[in-house]
């Protein structure tokens with residue numbers, strides 16, 4: 276039996292006694308996933324299961340190699356109880372972050388740890404079946420290379436740009452022609468549960484559980500990469516809107532832009548604040564020689580050209596810094612409106628700007644000084660993500676965990 280077998284056990288495919296036991300084990304595993312190592316007295320108290328029952332269930336989970344004994348933990352006012360955690364690599368989520376210009380993949384175990392190197396493919400997103408077939412092939416190859424048994428993968432959670440209604444399995448921006456839809460296409464090819472959601476929303480979920488937004492109630496997460504996305508935590512909850520298209524920040528109007536956007540409008544903020552927009556500026560202001568050096572560096576490092584511009588800016592290249600400052604200025608003007616509307620406690624700038632700190636934060640703040648937003652912005656912290664690209668993948672993992680454990684949450 277795999278861990279996924281008892282997690283997916285239902286009353287209809289099990290005896291009543293076995294189902295009840297599996298349900299209790301599932302509660303224990305979920306508690307360990309969300310709160311870390313547990314003791315038998317703590318599990319008994321929190322889950323309202325008798326100590327002898329918890330003891331017996333833990334022994335069964337250890338015998339099946341799903342849980343491990345970490346030895347004695349801190350004293351709870353008597354004998355030091357043993358602590359138990361989910362066994363490393365016992366069960367995984369396969370998480371994909373598909374952007375307009377690349378695909379990242381990670382295998383994340385139920386201790387929320389990424390064990391195998393994140394795999395990146397630089398390839399332009401194509402809205403057709405051949406691209407979907409290619410996705411299946413790289414997923415199969417990734418699993419093969421990781422040497423993780425297929426039976427240990429509990430499901431596939433995918434982050435995709437654009438308008439997505441995950442409950443109705445509708446992607447309004449990409450794979451619109453795929454029959455019946457991307458969810459069922461991947462499920463039929465790979466025989467695993469498939470979840471798909473908007474990439475910025477999943478980034479926000481990742482930041483809320485593992486990143487700087489943890490414990491906060493009102494946070495905006497801005498994902499800059501091949502596009503410009505945003506997710507919102509409002510009153511402690513991920514906000515989706517009526518049809519799941521809330522927070523399409525990239526498709527609000529930018530200042531002084533008449534550039535056509537793929538969404539059909541012109542002058543969207545994404546046309547001036549995104550990786551491709553930075554690349555366009557680079558082609559206009561950098562020397563041919565500089566462009567060539569950056570292109571060689573990014574090709575060797577399996578990165579996007581805009582990531583190279585950022586790296587050069589961080590190393591002090593004046594023209595590349597100018598591109599980031601201009602981008603930050605436009606982003607800051609957009610953020611000013613968000614602050615006036617939503618009064619968030621924190622704004623996290625992620626994607627390619629993760630970890631860049633003052634390089635992007637300073638021009639954002641300077642843009643905000645130029646308009647009377649200061650009194651609204653008091654108390655709003657603007658920071659760059661510490662999780663970087665992992666935020667989307669971890670958010671996809673959280674989404675799958677919540678789906679698998681929804682009956683015990």
Ligand SMILES: [Zn+2]
Pocket residue numbers: 525526536537538539540543545
């Ligand atoms: Zn647009």
